Amino acid sequence: MAVRYIPYFPNTLEGQALLDNFVRTKRVLRYRDNDRVVENIKRGMPYYxxxxxxxxxxxxxxxxxxxxxxxxxxxxxxxxxxxxxxxxxxxxxxxGADYAKKVYVRNNPKVAATIAQAEKELDNEELRTFDEKMYGxxxxxxxxxxxxxxxxxxxxxxxxxxxxxxxxxxxxxxxxxxxxxxxxxxxxxxxxxxxxxxxxxxxxxxxxxxxxxxxxxxxxxxxxxxxHTQYVPYDEKYLKMYSMDDGDGRKYKVENTMGPGGRGSTYEWNGITRTWRYSQKTMEELEKKGLLYHTSSGFPKKKVYLDEMPGKPLQxxxxxxxxxxxxxxxxxxxxxxxxxxxxxxxxxxxxxxxxxxxxxxxxxxxxxxxxxxxxxxxxxxxxxxxxxxxxxxxxxxxxxxxxxxxxKDGVSLFRNPVQTMDKLKKMIPGLCDNEEKFDKIWAGSIVSTQYGVMPVYLPNLLDSSSRLLDKPMINRIIREALPDLPADIRRVIVYYIDITDRNDIEQFIKEQNDQTTIEIELRDLKQFLDDIVVEDDAEWEVSETHDALFSGWKVTINSFHSDRVLKKIEEVNLKGRQQVLQQKTKGKEKKFVPITISDEGLETIEWISLDCENAEKNQPWHSDVEIKRDHLGRVCLNGKKTDEFWDGSIRCDKKPLRMKIRNICGDETVWTL
Structure with a gap:
């Protein structure tokens, strides 16, 4: 639950966009749940x-x-x-589009012991890649x-x-x-x-x-x-506007001296009374400098010389x-x-x-x-x-x-909300996929020996408005979802990420749930997610070295294994094999080369960092030295790109206290050394 709510403004605005300026037709642009949004704004921004x-x-x-x-x-x-x-x-x-990250399997530093071998791997046009959905x-x-x-x-x-x-x-x-x-x-x-x-x-x-x-x-x-006005280079069409000169070769154009929209200073100039863009004093100075051009009727215009302009004003x-x-x-x-x-x-x-x-x-x-x-x-x-x-x-x-x-809003267990939603149903014990007899508001059901089948509501982590369980949301469940459930349903489970006031919501349920005999059980999804830790495994050696080339500390990674990455690769390989089989049934031959990972698993490391200042887990990370491998396997050392290939180790001047490794899918794990 949010620690508190921060007001948007001292005096909260009310309402939402209303397109009501069509007098004749009385057209109004309104949307579902506007009232709910107004209530959210009145409550304030959730502060975690x-x-x-x-x-x-x-x-x-x-x-x-x-x-x-x-x-x-x-x-x-x-x-x-x-x-x-x-x-x-x-x-x-x-x-309506989904966006994915292209995940590259890096070269294995245990195999790429020489530059020649690494270059040979780079010659492969079909780099070993797969997509991972980032967000929808x-x-x-x-x-x-x-x-x-x-x-x-x-x-x-x-x-x-x-x-x-x-x-x-x-x-x-x-x-x-x-x-x-x-x-x-x-x-x-x-x-x-x-x-x-x-x-x-x-x-x-x-x-x-x-x-x-x-x-x-x-x-x-x-x-x-x-x-600050920005300028772009002149184009030929714009240059044609500077078609005038005083015989000295300096090209200029003329601009109106009238006040825009009737704004400016009103006075008589050269027998002409108008509302001018410039004050009378400024007009006199322009005249002295020869920057006024007079038309045949005596109307003044300002000269703008091409060689004094920084470029064409950006449009x-x-x-x-x-x-x-x-x-x-x-x-x-x-x-x-x-x-x-x-x-x-x-x-x-x-x-x-x-x-x-x-x-x-x-x-x-x-x-x-x-x-x-x-x-x-x-x-x-x-x-x-x-x-x-x-x-x-x-x-x-x-x-x-x-x-x-x-x-710390309780929804960042995985790399993104899409991934969390994809895994959520599998993580909740006993949760089965939604049955056809249930409305789509229910994510599935759990079977209990005491209550039988219990439909389960899960907040949509892709929609921030559904993370907060408030009276409008629980009222929708009571009025719209419960009456449509089969007669044998005795209890439903409602998970929430955030809640306005649990005691208040439970009291509201008692008062409003009078149309059915179905009990509503509230469960904090955040507590459930916080109990789950996803970490990778690594084996390493720390040594102090002193030689002609380097004096300091060296961490050598002997092996690295990520269950989540391996499962993702298994899914990609399975899909690839199925596509090949489908092509064969249509009389087409298609070759499939599965993605394989070595016993060491170092191909699945994207980034590694050492902290030589903080040993405690609750301290902010301080990266004294870090290595990132691009999709071709080349090393980026402390943000600087190189042509080198990773040899499976990382070096630092001081004794390293902690190590952080990011796998190719983006999950990060910290070890105390």
């Missing part, structure tokens, strides 16, 4: 305990990487009084928009008074989110709709090629927000930044990775050095990496452990200093 995981460098700027959901991260920032000056988020697009972008429109509404409200609550926010979406849901943002930030604070052309063309059947995303840009205060359609190419240096093998050039443009335009840049759907870590490179402070968060690992490794490579914190 936050545990320090790792410290990198001295970190005087207090940069942070949070593993947790947007709401939890914002609750933590608000509780600590931390304000952010620029927000960029690239949330799920409600596209599977939403219905109603749940997505309610979820986004809560997140945007939370983000707004931690934005400074002159902050800006960029929300990156596409055609699936962007137009609906625009309505939410109009309500949350105010229509007057809408700055731009940016069209980003990701690719030059796309061969879509039966429709125009879909080649762009949309970025909505809002500010907190349209009279005071950070803005709202961006066509000069492409998606990341397969061989790009910045590529980190993350499904939804965005190019650094895109974030560099946004961060330069809407922040100053030293300001705090935040991204609450951190993904590949591009926002934090670019913010750090440009001298900004950063806060980034994500619920996906693969994202946190990618961000962490990327920032290490960029020489950033930061801390990693984990929100």
């Amino acid at each position: 305990e936050v545990e320090p995981v790792e410290e990198v460098g001295d970190n005087p700027q207090h940069n942070m990487v949070l593993r947790g959901e947007c709401l939890s991260a914002c609750a933590y920032l608000k509780d600590k009084g931390i304000k952010v000056d620029l927000v960029y988020i690239d949330p799920p697009f409600a596209s 972008d599977i939403w219905d429109k109603e749940r997505y928009l309610n979820w986004m509404y809560e997140n945007l409200m939370a983000i707004k609550s931690v934005m400074s008074d002159n902050a800006s926010i960029y929300v990156h979406l596409d055609y699936h849901i962007g137009h609906y989110v625009k309505i939410l943002m109009d309500e949350i930030f105010g229509e007057d604070n809408f700055v731009n709709e940016i069209i980003w052309q990701r690719v030059y063309s796309h061969n879509d059947a039966n429709r125009y090629g879909q080649i762009h995303d949309t970025i909505f840009y809002y500010c907190m205060n349209n009279e005071d927000y950070t803005w 709202s359609i961006w066509t000069d930044i492409n998606v990341i190419a397969g061989q790009a240096k910045e590529l980190v093998d993350y499904a939804t990775q965005k190019p650094e050039a895109l974030l560099e443009r946004i961060i330069k335009a809407s922040s100053d050095e030293g300001m705090v840049v935040a991204d609450f759907f951190g993904g590949s870590g591009v926002t934090a990496a670019v913010a750090n490179r440009l001298g900004r402070r950063f806060v980034t968060s994500d619920i996906n452990l693969n994202s946190i690992q990618t961000i962490r490794d990327r920032l290490i490579g960029g020489k950033a200093e930061f801390e990693i914190l984990e929100v």
